[in-house]
Amino acid sequence: QVQLQASGPGLVKPSETLSLTCNVSGGSMHNYYWSWIRQPAGKGLEWIARIYTTGSTDYNPSLKSRVSMSVDTSKKQFSLHLSSVTAADTAVYYCAMEGYSHYYVMDVWGQGTPVTVSS
Amino acid sequence: EIVLTQSPGTLSLSPGERATLSCRASQRVAGSYLAWYQQRPGQAPRVLIYGTSSRATGIPDRFSGSGSGTDFTLTISRLEPEDFAVYYCQKYGGSLMWTFGQGTKVEIK
Numbered sequence: 001q002v003q004l005q006a007s008g009p010g011l012v013k014p015s016e017t018l019s020l021t022c023n024v025s026g027g028s029m030h031n032y033y034w035s036w037i038r039q040p041a042g043k044g045l046e047w048i049a050r051i052y053t054t055g056s057t058d059y060n061p062s063l064k065s066r067v068s069m070s071v072d073t074s075k076k077q078f079s080l081h082l083s084s085v086t087a088a089d090t091a092v093y094y095c096a097m098e099g100y101s102h103y104y105v106m107d108v109w110g111q112g113t114p115v116t117v118s119s
Numbered sequence: 120e121i122v123l124t125q126s127p128g129t130l131s132l133s134p135g136e137r138a139t140l141s142c143r144a145s146q147r148v149a150g151s152y153l154a155w156y157q158q159r160p161g162q163a164p165r166v167l168i169y170g171t172s173s174r175a176t177g178i179p180d181r182f183s184g185s186g187s188g189t190d191f192t193l194t195i196s197r198l199e200p201e202d203f204a205v206y207y208c209q210k211y212g213g214s215l216m217w218t219f220g221q222g223t224k225v226e227i228k
Contacts, residue, residue, distance in 0.1 A: 035217065037217075044207065044219055044220075044221045044222045045156075045158075045164065045207055045209075045219040045222075046219070047215070047216065047217035047218070047219070050216060050217075058216045060215060060216075061214055061215060094163055094164075101175070101176050102166070102169045102170070102173070102175060102176075103151065103169070103170070104151055104152050104154065104169060104170070104211040104212075105154045105166045105169040105175070105209075105211075106156075106164075106166065106209075106217070107166045107169075107175060107176075109163035109164060109165065110163065111163055112163055
């Protein structure tokens with residue numbers, strides 16, 4: 001059974017770049033899409049970006065200018081980089097796997113890593 | 120871009136009652152691309168329904184999904200204590216690859 005573990009710095013200063021990593025265990029990364037989703041406290045879910053194991057990416061148009069993703073299948077991990085952060089980027093960030101058991105869903109999720117943007 | 124609007128925002132019900140949650144899309148959504156998630160406090164979301172009406176692995180049969188076009192419904196036939204949570208619909212596809220509704224909270228009355 002695939003499991004995901006997200007990790008990050010916890011606290012980031014405004015204008016800096018947020019970097020998060022998701023470690024994958026229990027299965028192969030190949031031939032799947034891997035996504036990041038965030039959730040501000042008390043609010044809903046926002047999809048940020050996804051990457052295929054070939055390195056092909058899709059980004060949320062509202063964040064595209066500040067977001068990048070990378071994947072390292074040898075380390076079984078993928079990463080999110082969000083530049084020029086502001087307080088509006090404070091949220092719990094989840095990593096997720098698409099299509100593990102079913103098509104067109106995110107059916108494996110990490111536990112989420114909280115990020116606070118503050119000086 | 121397609122917007123998903125869920126209603127009601129909050130549903131106050133008692134254990135054993137039936138819950139009916141709505142998700143309305145601003146444009147037609149292909150049935151294969153509509154899913155429902157449950158999120159309990161402090162937990163990550165988990166998929167309940169995919170392809171509008173198929174239950175994900177391990178999901179009890181009291182959860183069912185239906186709908187087509189722009190109107191979709193999640194029904195919980197008899198609420199169990201663990202079902203009080205927030206539910207999100209989600210669609211796949213388009214320039215915004217994944218879109219979530221704003222959520223419906225099912226709370227204990």
